Amino acid sequence: MDGFPVVLTLPVQWGDQDAFGHVNNLIYLRWFESGRIAYFERAELWARAGDDFGPILASITCHFRRPVNYPDQIRVGTAVTRIGRSSLTVAHRVENREGVVVADGDSVVVWYDYRVGKPHPIGDDMRAAIARLEKTGRPD
Template identity: 50%
Template sequence: MNVPALETLLAAFPVVARIVVAWSDMDALGHVNNAMYFRYFEAARIAYLERLDAMALLGATGVGPILAATHCHFRAPLTYPDTIAVGARTTGVGEDRITMEYAVVSPRLGRVAAEGGAVVVTYDYQQNRKAPLPEALRARIAALEGAPAGLTP
């Protein structure tokens, strides 16, 4: 069987987080518990936001990201031991939000084990409400994704 390389499976994702699957990630059925995939997505999302320097923006302005929605499609069960690669990318930019996609790739399985997505809203933590996506963040996303700043959902 010809197994695609990790680089090929994650070529469309500008940020990739490598995560060691822990024994404690598994449940009584002997595979990684479904809730853990959302932690894996979170790790990739935070790595992506760090690449954008979004947390510095939060510190300077009080405006930053907040998770509005997330989902996962399970393709193959992960097990211990494994070191997975989780890709993150932005597929849509709106007035006050970005839409993200994730892919979880297992070198042990040689395939995508899960795919997911999220809506991340720009939030004013001082005013406790949504805020417009800052132009600086919009430009950083476009640069990271290799797309025009007007990338739309």
């Protein structure tokens, strides 16, 4: 998946379907979340943060392009497209087994100080790790 340094392959679960026989819309957001968490783990963002700091989701958009049915296997691509003072914009793409885009969107994630309840600036080490991951697929 070009342009996405982190790609997960996930099976569609039988229980992901709704009464209409296709994957429920909530599941797409769960797939986005799985991609985001994998990205943060690969970039070692939590290890660079400290005990009181971490990500908090500020907003999310999802464009549903095609329905997904069981059985299938999807690929979730994740990339950071913007780094602000204390927030990241994260792009998401979901493709089905045939490589057809079934959903895309983005989320804004704020780096947050949970102790004081306010945004926390993203440090230079985190910025560098994200830049390296975006360029090489590795944080170091």
